[in-house]
Amino acid sequence: xxxxxxxxxxxxxxxxxxxxxxxxxxxxxxxxxxxxxxxxxxxxxxxxxxxxxxxxxxxxxxxxxxxxxxxxxxxxxxxxxxxxxxxxxxxxxxxxxxxxxxxxxxxxxxxxxxxxxxxxxxxxxxxxxxxxxxxxxxxxxxxxxxxxxxxxxxxxxxxxxxxxxxxxxxxxxxxxxxxxxxxxxxxxxxxxxxxxxxxxxxxxxxxxxxxxxxxxxxxxxxxxxxxxxxxxxxxxxxxxxxxxxxxxxxxxxxxxxxxxxxxxxxxxxxxxxxxxxxxxxxxxxxxxxxxxxxxxxxxxxxxxxxxxxxxxxxxxxxxxxxxxxxxxxxxxxxxxxxxxxxxxxxxxxxxxxxxxxxxxxxxxxxxxxxxxxxxxxxxxxxxxxxxxxxxxxxxxxxxxxxxxxxxxxxxxxxxxxxxxxxxxxxxxxxxxxxxxxxxxxxxxxxxxxxxxxxxxxxxxxxxxxxxxxxxxxxxxxxxxxxxxxxxxxxxxxxxxxxxxxxxxxxxxxxxxxxxxxxxxxxxxxxxxxxxxxxxxxxxxxxxxxxxxxxx
RNA sequence: GCGCCCGUAGCUCAGCUGGAUAGAGCAACGGUCUUCUAAACCGUGGGUCGCGCGUUCGAAUCGCGCCGGGCGCACCA
Numbered sequence: 046x047x048x049x050x051x052x053x054x055x056x057x058x059x060x061x062x063x064x065x066x067x068x069x070x071x072x073x074x075x076x077x078x079x080x081x082x083x084x085x086x087x088x089x090x091x092x093x094x095x096x097x098x099x100x101x102x103x104x105x106x107x108x109x110x111x112x113x114x115x116x117x118x119x120x121x122x123x124x125x126x127x128x129x130x131x132x133x134x135x136x137x138x139x140x141x142x143x144x145x146x147x148x149x150x151x152x153x154x155x156x157x158x159x160x161x162x163x164x165x166x167x168x169x170x171x172x173x174x175x176x177x178x179x180x181x182x183x184x185x186x187x188x189x190x191x192x193x194x195x196x197x198x199x200x201x202x203x204x205x206x207x208x209x210x211x212x213x214x215x216x217x218x219x220x221x222x223x224x225x226x227x228x229x230x231x232x233x234x235x236x237x238x239x240x241x242x243x244x245x246x247x248x249x250x251x252x253x254x255x256x257x258x259x260x261x262x263x264x265x266x267x268x269x270x271x272x273x274x275x276x277x278x279x280x281x282x283x284x285x286x287x288x289x290x291x292x293x294x295x296x297x298x299x300x301x302x303x304x305x306x307x308x309x310x311x312x313x314x315x316x317x318x319x320x321x322x323x324x325x326x327x328x329x330x331x332x333x334x335x336x337x338x339x340x341x342x343x344x345x346x347x348x349x350x351x352x353x354x355x356x357x358x359x360x361x362x363x364x365x366x367x368x369x370x371x372x373x374x375x376x377x378x379x380x381x382x383x384x385x386x387x388x389x390x391x392x393x394x395x396x397x398x399x400x401x402x403x404x405x406x407x408x409x410x411x412x413x414x415x416x417x418x419x420x421x422x423x424x425x426x427x428x429x430x431x432x433x434x435x436x437x438x439x440x441x442x443x444x445x446x447x448x449x450x451x452x453x454x455x456x457x458x459x460x461x462x463x464x465x466x467x468x469x470x471x472x473x474x475x476x477x478x479x480x481x482x483x484x485x486x487x488x489x490x491x492x493x494x495x496x497x498x499x500x501x502x503x504x505x506x507x508x509x510x511x512x513x514x515x516x517x518x519x520x521x522x523x524x525x526x527x528x529x530x531x532x533x534x535x536x537x538x539x540x541x542x543x544x545x546x547x548x549x550x551x552x553x554x555x556x557x558x559x560x561x562x563x564x565x566x567x568x569x570x571x572x573x574x575x576x577x578x579x580x581x582x583x584x585x586x587x588x589x590x591x592x593x594x595x596x
Numbered sequence: 597g598c599g600c601c602c603g604u605a606g607c608u609c610a611g612c613u614g615g616a617u618a619g620a621g622c623a624a625c626g627g628u629c630u631u632c633u634a635a636a637c638c639g640u641g642g643g644u645c646g647c648g649c650g651u652u653c654g655a656a657u658c659g660c661g662c663c664g665g666g667c668g669c670a671c672c673a
Contacts, residue, residue: 078613080615082616083616083617087616091615091616093614093615093616096615096653096654097615099653100652100653105653106653128616129615129616130615130616130653130654131615131653132615132616175673177673212673215672215673216672216673217672217673242672330671331671332671334671343598343599343669344669346670346671347670347671348671349671350671351671352671354671356670356671356672356673357672357673358673361673381667382600382601382666382667382668383667383668384668384673385599385600385601385667385668386599386600386667386668386669387668388600389599409600409601409667411601411602411666411667412666412667452609452610452621453608453609453610454609454610456600456601456602457601457602457603457609458601458602458665458666458667459608459609460607460608460609462608462622465608465621465622468635469635472621472622472623472635473621473635474620474621476635477621477635477636479635480633480635480636481636483633483635484632484633484635484636487632487633488632488633489632490632491632492632495632533613537610538610541610541620544620544621545620548620551636551637552636552637552638554632554633554636554637555628555634555636555637555638556637558631558632559632560631560632561631561632595633596633596635
């Protein structure tokens with residue numbers, strides 16, 4: 046059992062004993078919560094137990110704290126005192142710190158991986174951009190955070206699957222095909238009207254050019270309808286491959302690529318049919334409507350148009366139903382903030398199908414604004430359209446781009462400083478962290494040359510400098526940090542943690558030498574920095590940022 | 597008008613399951629390289645936590661009402 050749990054039990058036991066002896070009145074014990082105090086002079090752990098119990102015991106917090114402190118018994122406890130409005134601060138015997146570090150070291154590279162949790166599987170669906178254009182920086186934010194969240198949940202022990210929903214059916218794919226067709230004709234010098242709802246991106250022209258490069262003008266002879274049909278498949282395949290390539294370059298991969306088309310082979314019909322059976326569908330103006338107003342929506346929504354075609358919403362209902370049918374217990378979707386008006390109707394559909402809407406969590410990502418030289422960058426110089434993820438990667442690199450997206454929570458708007466992301470100095474947080482990792486790698490190389498051995502049985506109790514103790518405490522808090530960040534779906538906590546750990550290492554480095562000090566101390570310090578390096582590498586791994594050996 | 601997100605240091609943001617003197621990075625100022633990477637470290641200054649009311653022993657954190665910014669309110673996706 047961990048020391049924290051032992052301490053919590055001891056506190057509860059002390060309170061019980063105080064009640065039995067009549068020092069405290071009979072009452073239900075509040076939950077024991079332990080925290081690490083803001084300052085190290087305040088001990089190793091603190092609890093607000095006495096303050097929480099003030100109401101139940103009808104006594105003032107300091108009095109209650111007194112009864113606890115005088116009765117608490119725990120072998121590892123050195124002493125406890127009362128502070129401020131009624132906090133109890135606990136000071137543990139020195140070697141507790143080192144026992145925990147030794148355990149962390151013994152866990153090796155597995156440190157930071159939590160035990161498997163026995164819970165229903167989680168699905169994280171993110172990016173899911175339409176295959177009709179290029180990924181832009183907003184998609185990049187979703188991709189970075191989504192993949193970091195998947196990594197985070199996985200190391201925290203959750204069974205998790207990542208998925209990309211490919212919108213390969215419906216209008217926008219028809220528009221894609223028509224746009225490619227128009228560019229194809231254009232490139233071959235044939236007159237044509239560009240479709241009104243067409244995609245005007247330069248990438249569409251590229252796709253058309255690829256077709257000509259490969260097959261020449263052989264499609265000209267075809268009936269237009271047939272040509273567009275062929276182009277649809279060619280374009281879709283090419284655009285999808287581009288998406289996959291861009292994402293892979295950005296360290297983003299998916300367990301599953303889910304095609305919307307597969308839903309139109311019966312699952313959409315089934316879902317609508319089930320809704321109808323449940324009495325929430327009616328017909329009006331030739332269309333089928335879902336009475337989402339029963340579930341708090343502003344207005345009812347069409348699921349099947351008057352032309353018989355299901356709406357995007359209908360497919361989405363079927364998609365979410367399918368996720369639950371595949372056995373996922375928790376669904377997480379990452380959506381652009383501009384889709385938030387959509388959440389009510391999706392949850393309504395889950396409710397109407399008999400699923401618990403609370404099992405679907407939708408995380409919204411707010412806008413990204415790029416800044417260069419203090420000026421807002423709106424458009425790409427190359428394409429005249431939104432800046433693409435590919436351009437961002439070329440500009441600042443994958444590591445910096447990912448880290449900058451990951452250091453902010455999704456739900457606040459992000460100002461991305463391109464100059465800062467490119468800077469190779471401490472101003473740039475991603476270099477700061479990577480540098481800590483590389484510096485440790487360098488120390489290890491130097492230590493080896495100096496005949497200093499990397500040992501596991503070292504005298505950790507020699508690590509008494511303030512900077513050493515701070516670093517040790519940070520390392521020990523890592524699993525807890527993973528647990529908390531995973532629970533809150535908050536990868537940005539790990540970004541922050543990595544930065545703080547790097548900072549503590551840099552301070553240590555300036556103050557404490559390894560090579561050239563007494564052998565036992567040198568060995569202990571070497572073991573410590575190796576552990577720090579492992580934690581930094583692990584955290585960077587969660588973030589999908591590389592951990593260089595040299596910089 | 598209705599709904600969602602945001603408002604914390606000069607700038608960009610953490611902190612939000614209520615807890616001790618509200619933190620970090622950048623920017624500003626002043627120091628630190630004969631020794632493991634100065635892509636680093638140490639120090640200083642800087643705040644009505646948008647405003648108001650409420651709940652509480654205790655509110656940046658919870659509730660309500662304003663104000664300001666962003667986004668959305670399709671038989672588009």
